Amino acid sequence: MPDHRLRPFQWSDVPAITAIYRHYVYNSVATFDLEAPGEDFMAEKFGHILALGHPIVMAEGNDGALLGYSYASVYRPRPAYRFTCENSVYCAPDAQGRGLGSAMLGEVISQSRAFGFKQMIAVITAEGTGSIRLHEKLGFRHIGRHEALGFKFDRWLDIVHMQLAL
Template sequence: MSAHTIRPASIEDVPAIRSIYEHAVLHGTGTFEILPPDEAEMAARFTAMTGQGYPFIVAEDAHGVVLGYAYANAFRARPAYRWSVEDSVYVAPDAKGRGVGGHLLTRLIEISAESGFRQMIAVVGDSCNAPSVRLHERAGFRMIGVFEQSGFKFGRWIDTVLMQMPLGPGGSALPDETRYPGTLYQR
């Protein structure tokens, strides 16, 4: 039995989400942001993503404390990319190593596939970020490339690792052009 549950995120979760992300920005290379966004900016990002039908979920413990979050967002803005999403998974520092990230990513993959998306792209900051690379490999992602020394943070050059996973039939069948992917997801 898991010590946490996964549920759709709500706007009330934004302070906890912001706190988790702030730590990632200030102490990690998983994101290339340098300054953490404030709560208003995080709320705007949350509203924009969920308003477009992209899944955004949280893991919480038995007391309702948010342990981590994950979301899928547009991989690129051009219409031809509408069937592909980029995933993001962030776990609170004191919840790492407890399976939270794996459960979040597994559920995010399920929701994204059910919502009609066909490819999930992981853009992992830092080729030295072994936990994130392993997390994605365990979920079924494959390495597709590395942008070497593409970011500069904490006084050093950092690679960007690209990983990919097909969702549902992936590219083996044509998409249903009568609906926009993501419209099945309910917040």
């Protein structure tokens, strides 16, 4: 029996989402945020994604704890980009390496196709080899690299772009 289940977003997830994201802000280069947003900001962000009908997938442990989340939403705001989405996937630090990222992102890809998105873009810090491997495993291809695009933890960071035709 799996130790988790995938389910839709619930408003009660906001504190756990905020805590998971906070970990990545302060302990990794997975995000270029330098200060962690609070629950109000995250509730507004997820409310906007939900209002658009875009996919949000949560991974919940058998004990009810939130283990991770993934979503796909607006790549760029201009109307010509309306068939292209950008994905995000975050696992709780103690839930990494259990296949949750693959399960959540796989479901987000499926729901993105059903929504009508035609292309999915992943924007990944080049040091994020685990994230790059995850996206490769799910069929994304490398489409570019931007050098020294972000500055965090006193160093310049490259960004890798990957794409999946839906």
